[in-house]
Amino acid sequence: MARLLTPDICVIGAGSAGLSVAAAAAAFGVDVVLIEKGLMGGDCLNYGCVPSKALLAAAKAASGAANGGRFGVVCDGPALDFAAANDHVRRVIDAIAPHDSQERFEGLGVTVLRDAATFTAPDRLVAGDHEIRARRFVIATGSSAMVPPIPGLDGVPYLTNETLFALRERPEHLAIVGGGPIGLEMAQAHRRLGSRVTVLEARKALAKDDPDLAATVLGALRAEGVEILEDTGVEEVRQSDGGVLVAAKAADGVTLEVSATHLLVATGRAPNVAGLGLEAAGVAFDRKGIRVDKGLRTSNRKIYAIGDVAGGLQFTHVAGHQAGLVIRSILFRLPVKMNADLVPWVTYTSPELGHVGLSEAAAREKYGDRVRVLAADYSGNDRARAEDLTAGRLKLVAGPGGRLLGADIVGAQAGEIINLLSLALSKKMTMKDLAGFISPYPTLGELVRRAAISYYGDAPGNVWVRRAIAFLRKFG
Structure with a gap:
């Protein structure tokens, strides 16, 4: 019983x-x-x-x-x-x-x-x-881990996130199927720890993120020696003397083979x-x-x-x-x-890639020409300069009345900075709010305030603002 x-x-x-x-x-x-x-x-x-x-x-x-x-x-x-x-x-x-x-x-x-x-x-x-x-x-x-129906996959040893962290020996050459956050995080980690790494992505890597900012991440990984093959679909996997052979085809019809010692499948959940x-x-x-x-x-x-x-x-x-x-x-x-719409996410590569709220494209579709995109580059931030972390950019998507609709950021500590912007979005803050807070100097968080201030960048040249200033000066 x-x-x-x-x-x-x-x-x-x-x-x-x-x-x-x-x-x-x-x-x-x-x-x-x-x-x-x-x-x-x-x-x-x-x-x-x-x-x-x-x-x-x-x-x-x-x-x-x-x-x-x-x-x-x-x-x-x-x-x-x-x-x-x-x-x-x-x-x-x-x-x-x-x-x-x-x-x-x-x-x-x-x-x-x-x-x-x-x-x-x-x-x-x-x-x-x-x-x-x-x-x-x-x-x-x-x-x-979702395992796609790739011909031959069930006949070769392969890794998922559930088995990857049990490895005690460094993979000589790690092939990764999937160019999403998990695939690219593990690509960079293993490359920095001495492995050769090849990533195969059937479409675009980091496709859910701002394409311009995602390109910064992909460029950084490629500069470190990670081979990233986009628009390249895996057609077959088979065992080889050295490990695993991955046969793939690019969008232009060119076929290729990647011979690796280890294979990681990172194609979603x-x-x-x-x-x-x-x-x-x-x-x-x-x-x-x-x-x-x-x-x-x-x-x-x-x-x-x-x-x-x-x-x-x-x-x-x-x-x-x-x-x-x-x-x-x-x-x-x-x-x-x-x-x-309020959920943030971060890809923890170096540089990190973070997002919250509406993307620029989604905001323009909803609000049209009432959307403004404000940006601040890491290269203009003193803390980033001091730490040689100048590869990065913050984008704020501002809607009617200067209200924050979304944000995207690539760069050092993007995950920490997106915390502030996630709060701002949930509380329906405006560019006035984000421009008005006091940020300690020097911090990367100053990027938020700098971008928000640019919302008012045309104010000094506004003829009515100048006339108002001139009128007030008459009173001493």
């Missing part, structure tokens, strides 16, 4: 979204069951954001050591120890893991079940030898819906994920879906934000609405 549990909330998935819901609900004294069939912490902690940024940090240290000559710091060249870099990745994961652990959540009062969950009816599911009937369910099962029994639960879904309304409810009003499994923008910070919305809806019966 299955043991029956009747919590107020049952959460499926112990990644960023699920953990946030469980912790918040438990803090309010609500009875919660949390189900996880894999590792606590989910993809972000174990295979995603945490290990990738840790490896990028190791790569940045290697690059700094190799390029210190311009600051008068000269060495014979860094000794690259790939295994030691991997040790750093493991230490970072191990340091964060206790925060996401089963022990911590059980200490918070959450019942944690380490099993696969399957709905058997619209109001119940089974997990191991437990049956759970909850007032509300939250599906937060995340996503997994697929929602984890298999085995959940969504049909039995009356939950509608498709290949993009579980369908939800603006309040994150599924077609079954008792069940919510948040994070990657609900499709849309697949970021840890989106999952965390949605968790907060769901808590407000379930516990306090407040109306909530997910606004994807």
Whole structure:
């Protein structure tokens, strides 16, 4: 006989979204069951954001050591120890893991079940030898690496983000299928740690970002020795004596072959819906994920879906934000609405690439000639000059009344600067607001104020402004 549990909330998935819901609900004294069939912490902690940024940090240290000559710091060249870099990745994961652990959540009062969950009816599911009937369910099962149907791929060894960080030996030549953020971050990291790297992208690399600013990132990676082949589709993969042979065709019909020791597939993510029994639960879904309304409810009003499994923008910070919305809806019966237009994102290459709000093209489509694009170059920023980080640019998209509609930035610490702009966008700030705050000198954040001030750049030449000044001078 299955043991029956009747919590107020049952959460499926112990990644960023699920953990946030469980912790918040438990803090309010609500009875919660949390189900996880894999590792606590989910993809972000174990295979995603945490290990990738840790490896990028190791790569940045290697690059700094190799390029210190311009600051008068000269060495014979860094000794690259790939295994030691991997040790750093493991230490970072191990340091964060206790925060996401089963022990911590059980200490918070959450019942944690380490099993696969399957709905058997619209109001119940089974997990191991437990049956759970909850007032509300939250599906937060995340996503997994999407493996495209490339001929021959199933017959060769290949890596995804779920296996990449287990490597202890440096890949001699890493071929990467996919020129999105994950592919390019790992391309630069491995190149800086001594690997030869070739990226194959069927369309344009970093296609979701501002094309001019994305070009800066691609140029930087190419300058470091990363080979990036855009408009090049992979047609076949087969094993070779040295590892893997990738056959591809460019848009102009030219065929080519890339012989690599390792192959990384970074072609996007697929929602984890298999085995959940969504049909039995009356939950509608498709290949993009579980369908939800603006309040994150599924077609079954008792069940919510948040994070990657609900499709849309697949970021840890989106999952965390949605968790907060769901808590407000379930516990306090407040109306909530997910606004994807306010979601920022960052690609953590060097230079970084960040975005929030409407792109220039989207803004012009909506507001026409009432849109102005204001820019500030890193080359005009004193802090960037001092640190030799002058490759970069900030763009602010201003709409009617000078209201901030969106922003794009490429350059050092773009992710930190986009934080300020994300807040400004959410609070409907204008160029007047962004031009009026006091920024400490010298900081890269001054770029925001400089760009905003340019909104008023034609004021000194305005004849009516000059006449007003002349009139006021008459009063002494």
